[in-house]
Amino acid sequence: MAASSEEVLLVTNQVRHAKKDGTLYLMAERLAWQEENKDIFNVSHHYADIKQQKISPEGSSKVQLQIVLHNGSSSKFHFANRDGPAVQKKERTDIKELMQQLLPRFRSMANKELEQKNRMLQENPELFQLYKDLVISGVMSAEEFWASRKPVLESQPSVSSKTQTTGVSAAFLSDIKPQTDGCNGVKYNLTADIIESIFRIYPAVKKKHAENVPNNMTEKEFWTRFFQSQYFHRDRINAGSQDLFTECAKHDEKDLQEETMDFIKDPLLNVEGLSDQTLGEGYGCTLDKTNPSSSNAINSSIIKRFNHHNTRVLSVSQSKSSSLLPNNVPSTTSTSNSNTNSNNHKTQPRDNENGEPKAKRVRLKESISYADLAPSTSGTPVTLKLERTEGYYHGPTPISAFEYSSAEEVMGAMHRVHEETVATKTKAFQALSSSMAGAVMNELTPGGALMGASMHQPLHAVYSKEIQHDLKRLYTSLAELLRHFWSCFPVSSKAVEEKLMRMKGTLEQYQTKKLQPFKDSLAKQHIGPNLTIHIEELLETAYNKYSAWQAKKMGMSRR
Template sequence: MLTDAKAPYDSRANKITFNLTPEMVREIFAERPAVHRAYLNLVPNKMTDMDFWTKFCRAVYLQREKSINAIAAEAAEDEELALFLKCDDIIASEIQQKIRHVDPTLNMEADQGDDYTHLPDHGIARDGSKETAESHNEQYRRTLLQELNRHAAVVLEGAAVDEEQLKDTQTVAEALARSRQANKEADGNANKEMLSRRSQMMEIEDLQPPKDLPLAALFIKDPRDYFDSQQASALKSPRDTLSGTEPLNLNLSSEEAYHSLRHSISQVKTMGLMDPVVTPEVALKVFSVLTHNISSTKYHLGKNPTESVLDRLPAPIKAELLHHWISIQELLRHYWSSYPITTTYLYAKVTRLKDAMSKIDSQLQEMKESVQSDLRHQLTLLIRPMQQALEAAMQHYDADLQKRLAKSGERPNGHA
């Protein structure tokens, strides 16, 4: 390498003479692509061959003998000399291209924190000398490790050298330029093949199954549709119902199910288990009445199969019952959405809803007592789930009120 060559020194003329052969020139061009590019751009248009190599040798001498701050000062005075003193941008670009071909899971920079050589004022910069440089002069730092790595990379490339290419400096530069152009085209083809393989392995979003599960909102526009749909299930035994139930296909991968489970566990650990909105006993009782008692009413009557329980009721009672059912749905929806109570407005809203539900509950009781005795049983079966839903809401209101009073220490007739 030229940087390790011992050049003769003339003390009388105060100058150092370097003798460059075509082999040494080719080595310089191969290991320093920026010097090769500068030669093609500057010689012979802007400077002679002798002037070019004089500046290059001066740059080599400065890098061997001077500090980084002195090198930066020299580069600031001579723009052409700075081309040889700065770090090689072509080599940096080639390194980045090679990194793109590496498996992204292999991050060699992660090991850099295991030592202190990458920190300022640590490690040997070059030839055993430790040196502190300003951050704006870092572009002129050239370490021995960088030159060894570049020299090793050139050796591993193993490019064949033709004797015809070593006639003079211009021939060497042009031959090396053609060789690099051919290598660049080959790398471009390799990049196209790699991108083609990646595109084949990449998932196309439009062709993937939907990740969001289709959900049908529970919204009963007409209660008669709900009650009539329960009539068919009453004709089947519980065993037939269970055997005919198909398992839900949620289309969840194992990874998605695992993340969902971990998220639920984290929420429980952070927030804890909240009080249930409805106790399990009340929920089971309401569910049993809805799925068995109301559903089996028509089956036990054994009359016209096209006639529902609602059709047997008088028209005014039927219309009033449907009106109460829709009203209860809206009241319960607003009631449960108001919890937890965090503001005075929500407390006043819940109190009004609770009073309205109490009024409807008393109206349902009066309706049950006003019908004839032969229809009272069927009407009771229809009204019972409504009353139980209202009762569960009011019990939750009382329990929440007692809890708030216990925390604030106020009397029961006050506002917590």
């Protein structure tokens, strides 16, 4: 088997792809399909490249699973077990549920790798320009571009040692838009992110899922009953006793009451006293304390559900931050996962004999104290301590004495140098005169009469900066492509051969999309084609190597 060195999680036989029979493998890092009587995988998709999976609708004649990738492509697998549709659906369900567990894990890895690539492009402008010239223009694929830089990506440190968890939208349930199936029914498409959000917001649903799936019901049956339940449709007044999620509703009501009692109350705010009554008690009117009507009860129920939902959304992020607090700092966020947490929140720390909560004292102190009116607390002035004070009581120290030469000694040295200079005799009998030597130098300097045929000007003085920049980009792009091309030699495997043929086509696209437009722009500016001669020689050398390899391959096949 081709995957003998990999960890295989699930193997399903009698799976068709492109009308061919084969075997579907779920491995630790990828999904692969192998045709019968073959030793290589015809289809291989890494989990990080998979966007979502789709199944064929109920009542379809074929039991199919479609894998959709991030680049828009997809692969369909037809389960054709000879034991019948029931076994086919079971095999598809096993693969689908296992992939639901694997995809979120690799999705986070893909996001981390994407952040590293974006950081590399931002920190290296030349690499970003090369990426635009090759990948965005369609000359080569992004996978080939990053394949040679994989060691650099792995060696780079992560963006931050503290991973930031994504919050949950308050409208994540309303964003699930059902689709009609044409038979007075609706269909919900649940992704792994939506299921994770439901579990994070409603721990009671997660508990029910763990208790019933897969022992009492399948994954599909559980979520069907969830969306059909009174719990999902928010009808908490007349919840049916036979509903699976009735206990969840009661659990939420209990949690809401505990959260209301456990949260620290602001002593300066009386939420319960908010009303439209403008006169206080004892001024000829009393508050209406009659029993609320049914409409008011419904409104009250809706407000309760909104408050509980918002509390759960906030607790998702607060529970993460509370773990970073020191052990001696009390956390006021209540959780609904255990009863012990609620008991701990009921006893807030008290720091005086009156039993007044510490948080209340802090809140009162903040309301009556102002930083601008606080007395200035100046610290003790710093005293200057000098270890050696003698340097502060004296003037500049005199310079140490040196040995100086007298005037007679200096004049005697000058006379000796003059006598030696006069006594020196030159032997340049064939030397040119100064006027003739100056004329010869003028003729041999650039611009002279003798230098007209071999005068070379620097590149920056002949061509504009735009042409120099474009030429540099062409050389950089070509160097990247040729590096991939020449790395394919010697051709040792089928994969290397496919890459070689692909890089040959990539070089041709480079010559058509990049080099030829640059030559056309030079022609419009009446500039000769000598700038691109070296680039064309490099391409011609690569083409000759490919032609020689192809001819050798054809000769070996004829034998």
